[in-house]
Amino acid sequence: MPAISFQSVSKTYASSRQQKTQGGNGLRALDDVSFDIEEGEFFGLLGPNGAGKTSLISILAGLSRPTAGRVNVRGYDVHTHYAQARRQLGIVPQELVFDPFFNVRETLRIQSGYFGIANNEAWIDELLQSLGLADKATANLRQLSGGMKRRVLVAQALVHKPPVIVLDEPTAGVDVELRQTLWQFVARLNKQGSTVLLTTHYLEEAEALCNRIAMLKKGQLIALNRTSELLKSAASNVLRFKTDGNLPWALAQHARITGRIVQLPARDAGEVEQLLASLREAGVAIEDVEMRKADLEDVFIDLMAGEQTPLEVAR
Incomplete structure (x- = not known):
């Protein structure tokens, strides 16, 4: 059973009133996307802005419904079995979202409570230490830098020990220290059995970390293969x-x-x-x-520029 399964997923956003009046069909963000991510994989999802990555992650998280198709997380449909599917996921969003009324430790305790987890202090302490937040545990989130807020988001996503971790541009705009700290910790979790889905514009990160990579272009899957095989195509x-x-x-x-x-x-x-x-x-x-x-950036640029035919999808 795959950790994540995207089954013929399509997403069309409604047209504006003017477009509807003129007979517009709306914006097709995803077009029949299908692929599986196996248990324990470190998987990369790549594509330029507007390729459909955010739409796919939103559907996976249950924040948006597909126009067609299904998404399963470890066998649970993300809509018909939302609660069970959500417990399997830890999602780090692109946006910095935080509650300004609590400190870091309180935030993680509250997040634990959302999943019905009591007495979670030992794991919270490990998260704080591993993500370089130990000295900020009693600091109000309003006082933290953008990079520190990003670390808190990662800790929130992991506080219930999810078997599937989704990192949506986790290192966008952050310093080198955070990148190194984050990747060391996530790589350790992956070695311990966690499945990781990463979206990033830093292709050297994807090349170094991901065993297998999918590429989206204009809502369509144009490449799906092991990283080593993609590099051979360049x-x-x-x-x-x-x-x-x-x-x-x-x-x-x-x-x-x-x-x-x-x-x-x-x-x-x-x-x-x-x-x-x-x-x-x-x-x-x-x-x-x-x-x-x-490198992977060469492959990516060639595919997105249309200078190569789409690569054979391999599983």
Whole structure:
């Protein structure tokens, strides 16, 4: 039995009154999405803004109903068996949501009470210690920084020891220390048997942590495979250099450019030679030239740009 099962899930949001008057059909955020996440997996759900990730997580959490399809959590339908399904889940949302009238420990005690858990102090203490919140236990949430509030959200999601953990952009806008602390703790829980579903725009995190990855584009599933297999689909090497010049159009349309840094796919030594020759002929001065292996970001960009056909869905 999978930890999470998305079965032909579609979601269409109602049109505005004007669109309805003009015969609009609404916004189709998800289009027949199906995949399973197995018990104990560290699974990544990736896609650009507007791809449907938030809609899928909202349906999983029971906050939104699908237009079609079903979602099960460890065998419980998220709507017909909401209470049982919700007990299986610990969800860390994107938004910072907190009650300003309580301190950190009180917040975690109240969250424990929502799940009928009494005498939860030992686990609360472990969460506070593991997430670097021990010295903030008596601090009011209004006094905490954004990063500390994010840690409290993680602790709230884990306070009832859920077997399935959903992390929706958990490290967005936080410092390096929190990222390291969070991933060390979550990786430990995963090794102990917890299933983890991660959405993130930091693709190096997904590459390092996730055993298997699904990618959404415009509400459709376009890739589902082991991380290692996705990486094999990319160009074997990437030529990386710095320049102040403008690339020839033929190269620029394939380049990933960040400020002065340019990265171009190159499958073999012969292609590297061709790229360097084209740059010389165009009079583009380059420096700090190096080669690196293609990473998950290269795969992601190619798929989202439509430069590759969607990868075969493998389970």
